[in-house]
Each structure stands twice: as C-alpha cells, then as structure tokens.
Amino acid sequence: MGPEILSQVVLARPDLLTFPSNRTDWERHGTGPGSMISGSAGQAVCYGSHGRRILAVDPGGRPLHECEWEVREGAARLVRARIHLEWGQWVGLVPAGMVNENRLDLSRKPGWQRVSADDLRAMAAQSLGVPLEEVRFFYTDRDVTIAPSGLATIRQRKDALYVLPDGTFDRRRFMACMGAMHWERIDFLPVVELFLSLLPGTGSAVMELIRGLYDDQQRGALSARVLRYRGIPTYPSAAAYRLFSAFFRPEVPGGGDPFPLFMDPPKSHLVSWLPASDSPRRCWDAGNRLCVTVKGDRIIKATLADDSAGLPYQAADSQGHAPCERTLAVRGNTVLLMDRDLTQSVPVEANWGQIADSEAHAAPLAVHGWRMVFARPPQVAPQEAFSAVLLYPEDDREIDELATQPFVADYVQDWVEQDSHVAGLVARAERVLISRFDASITTCIGTDRPRHYSVHYEFPAYAQRQAQHLWNTWAKAGWLNSLPQVRMRPVGESESEEPFHLIYEWIPFSLHASPERIGAHLSVLAQRLMSGASAFVAGPPSLPKLCSAVGLQADAGVAVESLPTFKMHRTIIPKASLKPGLTLYRLTKRR
Numbered sequence: 001m002g003p004e005i006l007s008q009v010v011l012a013r014p015d016l017l018t019f020p021s022n023r024t025d026w027e028r029h030g031t032g033p034g035s036m037i038s039g040s041a042g043q044a045v046c047y048g049s050h051g052r053r054i055l056a057v058d059p060g061g062r063p064l065h066e067c068e069w070e071v072r073e074g075a076a077r078l079v080r081a082r083i084h085l086e087w088g089q090w091v092g093l094v095p096a097g098m099v100n101e102n103r104l105d106l107s108r109k110p111g112w113q114r115v116s117a118d119d120l121r122a123m124a125a126q127s128l129g130v131p132l133e134e135v136r137f138f139y140t141d142r143d144v145t146i147a148p149s150g151l152a153t154i155r156q157r158k159d160a161l162y163v164l165p166d167g168t169f170d171r172r173r174f175m176a177c178m179g180a181m182h183w184e185r186i187d188f189l190p191v192v193e194l195f196l197s198l199l200p201g202t203g204s205a206v207m208e209l210i211r212g213l214y215d216d217q218q219r220g221a222l223s224a225r226v227l228r229y230r231g232i233p234t235y236p237s238a239a240a241y242r243l244f245s246a247f248f249r250p251e252v253p254g255g256g257d258p259f260p261l262f263m264d265p266p267k268s269h270l271v272s273w274l275p276a277s278d279s280p281r282r283c284w285d286a287g288n289r290l291c292v293t294v295k296g297d298r299i300i301k302a303t304l305a306d307d308s309a310g311l312p313y314q315a316a317d318s319q320g321h322a323p324c325e326r327t328l329a330v331r332g333n334t335v336l337l338m339d340r341d342l343t344q345s346v347p348v349e350a351n352w353g354q355i356a357d358s359e360a361h362a363a364p365l366a367v368h369g370w371r372m373v374f375a376r377p378p379q380v381a382p383q384e385a386f387s388a389v390l391l392y393p394e395d396d397r398e399i400d401e402l403a404t405q406p407f408v409a410d411y412v413q414d415w416v417e418q419d420s421h422v423a424g425l426v427a428r429a430e431r432v433l434i435s436r437f438d439a440s441i442t443t444c445i446g447t448d449r450p451r452h453y454s455v456h457y458e459f460p461a462y463a464q465r466q467a468q469h470l471w472n473t474w475a476k477a478g479w480l481n482s483l484p485q486v487r488m489r490p491v492g493e494s495e496s497e498e499p500f501h502l503i504y505e506w507i508p509f510s511l512h513a514s515p516e517r518i519g520a521h522l523s524v525l526a527q528r529l530m531s532g533a534s535a536f537v538a539g540p541p542s543l544p545k546l547c548s549a550v551g552l553q554a555d556a557g558v559a560v561e562s563l564p565t566f567k568m569h570r571t572i573i574p575k576a577s578l579k580p581g582l583t584l585y586r587l588t589k590r591r
Helices: 003-012 020-029 117-128 132-138 202-218 238-247 258-262 265-270 382-386 401-418 420-428 460-477 480-485 515-528 543-550 564-570
Strands: 036-038 044-047 053-057 063-072 075-084 090-105 144-146 151-164 173-179 248-251 272-275 281-285 290-295 298-304 326-331 334-339 342-347 431-435 452-457 486-490 500-506 529-539 552-559 583-589
Touching: 003 020, 020 053, 020 063, 053 202, 063 202, 075 202, 090 173, 090 202, 117 132, 117 144, 117 151, 202 238, 202 272, 238 248, 248 258, 258 265, 298 326, 298 334, 382 460, 401 420, 401 500, 401 529, 401 564, 401 583, 420 500, 452 460, 460 480, 460 486, 480 486, 500 515, 515 529, 515 543, 515 552, 529 552, 543 552, 543 583
Parallel strands: 431 452, 431 500, 452 486, 500 529
Antiparallel strands: 036 044, 044 053, 053 063, 063 075, 075 090, 090 151, 144 151, 151 173, 248 272, 281 290, 290 298, 326 334, 334 342, 529 583, 552 583
16 A cells, blocks of 8 residues: 555544544644655555654554554653554553552651652662662652652652443553663663563563654664663563564674573573564455464464454464464465464465465374363354453452452462461362352462362453463373363253262352341252361351351351452452452361
8 A cells, every 4th residue: 555545544434543642743743754754565654743663553554552642842752542452352551540649758767868769769679679770760850859858759650451332432441561761762671560461462462562662763873772672570480471572673792592591580681682574564354353463484473353352363382282272374475363263264365475385283183172172062152252351440349259359269389388287278179160150260270180170161362362271281291191181161051969078169149138148059069078078168258157057167258359360460459349248168077
C-alpha cells in the first residue's frame, strides 16, 4: 500500500486514529514531508507534526498500534497507546498510570534534618538487596522528596496495561504493570508484574511497540543504544529471554552464552541487548481472520481469531514439538495449520513478503491430546477462550472469586512443602477431587507423580486453559500416558464416584451468607471424603461451627488476607482487598 493511498485510508477509517489529537493533527499535516515511512517489509508508520509515531499498520493497512503524544516546552511526551493483538483485542498502555505513595515521618528520628533523599535510596537498596544505582534509576528526585516538616514521600511509578473491551479507554480494565519506561528515549527493557494476567499476544505486541519507538529514536545515530533488563528486582525467566531475543540481540562481555547470566537475577543487567536485524513483523489476512508473525522469511506463529481453543499455531522446535501439538508449515503458497490430526489450509498473502517453505518436523502424535481430559469437551466462544486470564482491580475494589483462587492454591502447595504431616497426607492420596478451583486446577495437581483426579468446574473457558497447561506440563514430564487418570466435568454433571483421599474445595461466595446452604455443601463434601481423609476448603468464618453436624473436623484455619501469597500481591497493588472473612481450612472426616 503506497503512502498516498494509506494517507487516504487513515482518514477514511475511524478505527485507525481514535485519539482526537491524532486525527486533528493528521488532517492538517498528514501529507507533509516525513509524515509517513514505509518499511522494506511493507509495514508503514505515520508520524505527527511533532515527529513522533502516531500509527503503525501492517502491509494491508491493519493497525498495529496507535500512540498519543503531548508536547510541553518543546518536548513530546507519550500520553497513552493502543496496541492491537493478533486475535483482534485491543489493550492500552498508560505511562506512569499506576503511582503508589509511601510516607515516612522522619521528624521523630534524631538528626533527621541531615537525612537526604539519597540516604533513603541507600536504605531501600540495602533492604531490597539491589544496587543503589538501580534505586536511583527508578526513584528520581521527583519520586523521593522530604518536606521541611520531616515528612518523606516516596512515589513508585509504573506503566499500566489495560484491556480495552471496545478498543477505547472508556471501559478500560486494569491488566498488569511494568517498570516505568522512558518512552521518549527507550533505554532499558522492563520487568512486567502480574504477567500471568496478560492476554495472549500482549508481550510480543508491547515489545513490537518498544522496538518501533527505539528504531525511531535511533534513526541517524552513529551507534546502537545498548539496552539492559532492569527492575527492582528483576524476575528473569526463559520466556522473557525468548521474547527479548526476538526483537533484540543479547551479548555478554567477552562473548559466550548470555542465557545463564541473564537467568541469574543479580547479574541479569549485565547482558547487553542490541537491535536484532530481523525483528518479527505481524501481517493480517482479514478474510480468514488470520494473523501471522513473520521473522525473516519464516512464519513462526499463526493465530485464527475464530479459534475456540484460544491458542496460536507455532513453528515446531527441533524435536518437532509445539504447545498442545498445534504446529504450522508452509508448502508453496499455502500455510498448513495442524492441530493433532486436523489440518487447515490458508493461502500465503502476497503482502506478507517473501515466505520460504518450512516443513513441520514429523514428531509422532502424543498418545493423548489435551482435550481428552474432558468427559465432554466444553463449548467455548473464541473471545472467551483467548480472554481466559485473571484480572485484578488496581484499587481497593474486592477481587473476584476466580482471581482470588491462586492465593489459596499457591499457599496450599507451600504448606505441603513446609509441613511434613500435610505433605504425607497429600503424598499418600491416590484419588483426588478438585472442585470449583477453576483458575488453579493445575496448581492442585501434584508434580511428584500421576494420580486419579476428578475435576468439577464452573467456568469452561478457564477449565479449558487449565487443561492446555496441564497437557504441556505433563508432555515435558513424560506423563501423557497417565492423562486418562484426569477427568474434568462441569459441576452438576458428576458421575457416581468412589470416595476421595483428598479434596480441594472452593465454596462459592454466593453461599457464604447462608449457614443452611453452607451446611448442605459440607454434607456433600463429607459424603465424598473417605474416613480419616482431609480436604482443603476455602470458605466463610462460620464454616467450623457447621462441620461437626456432618462428621467433619476443622484442624486448621488461616485468613486468606494474611497469606504470604496475598501479601506479595499487595506489594504490587497496595490497596488490594479480598472478600471479608474468606478463610482457608484443612478439614478431616472423623473415623
């Protein structure tokens, strides 16, 4: 698509420039010199009169991202951005959209007048176990201030990521946050917090924006600006390394393999990241509602927006494996999308650029696919399948049931590791029931050996996502022969089952105010539990009083609000709140 045609398309399509300032600016200056640059791969970038990118589109004119800038005292500042995911959803980015403040009264400390902002930074560096340089980098003089009264204010700024249900910020929902970037001069790679809440494709789409702005800022530079992975602290992972490596090239002093150094948290920042020569590019086929990600001349990922599995197809690794056995290959002018024994064919679009043939490595199909854990595979709408992530409020609104479950399930696993008696109960269990823990099913499934698991779920999209995660985990462990021992069914469709040695039970919030309904719920649980066996139950404070009537005994109880797993969440969102009184219990059925 040529610049003149694209300029007309931008004005004709209201979905491309949605920020009023961008549309006004483009109407006035969209045909001026330097307003548009077309890349060698057919993608195009539109620039505002301030010289900053406001829109990037794929070769067919489909949007990649839109940026809004504000000019103050001659300098442009990024106000917000919309980022288009490969399955059609939009997410939003607001620089410094989350600001947490802590206040310290220094006036009670003798000689407080001599305490400086750098003294506070040094104390923070010692407490957090990070270099003072890192604290200075993220806590500037505007973030650490001391008033004449002795009141110190420490502000923690983070960039906020949002789900944009209708593509605008009108109904935005908080999704995750990351270290506050210097968007006007990209100089580091950020740590993402609440990364498990990211919608599929968000990480690579945000990195695409980062790389695009970095390239804009590097145009005409004599040498490439070196980036480093920075945060307080960093959380290096293999997934982060793969993501960064797709857009930037890692190097270490003296050469060698950068990966081990990157994975060592105190040393992650020693890895230098320079721009990769073949950054991934996304291209859409609107007719087939398909988005492909191309790196060089290879298609490395393909996503169908109408896919009820909510998963992409990916190029297989050297052993022929891909997550959930969803692989792709290119033969001639055709892309083959393979889901176990099912294959779809879509034509290669001319505007994707030169695409080389790539054969799928012929790894034998696994004995069982991920869908076989369901007694009857659930019917899930594509939008629900892709959107099955847990979202948390950014303020003091109560966290919903599904998003609360990981705090409980993660703590139970820590409990098992630290308490030998509880560990024995779990290790000996042969038949386990997981009821209504839809967001944490795989956390409740042991990693020591396969067992018989019955799973009763309420939310099909989340159960499906958990089944996919379980398949990938067991495939790596070599346990897929045991997959028939796991059976997932909707709540209320349970078949006649033998009593269980262990139960994970989530009592719905809707029952908490009714002792009668809680009692009936516990009665069913007691019938399912073997004599002398235990259950981990999340429920209201009134639960212990109702246990004896159904032959259960409450051996231990702890408020979920006090769990270390929730306290860790509060370090990210200090105002986070849970349903009042929610408690985790270990119940035992009397012999």
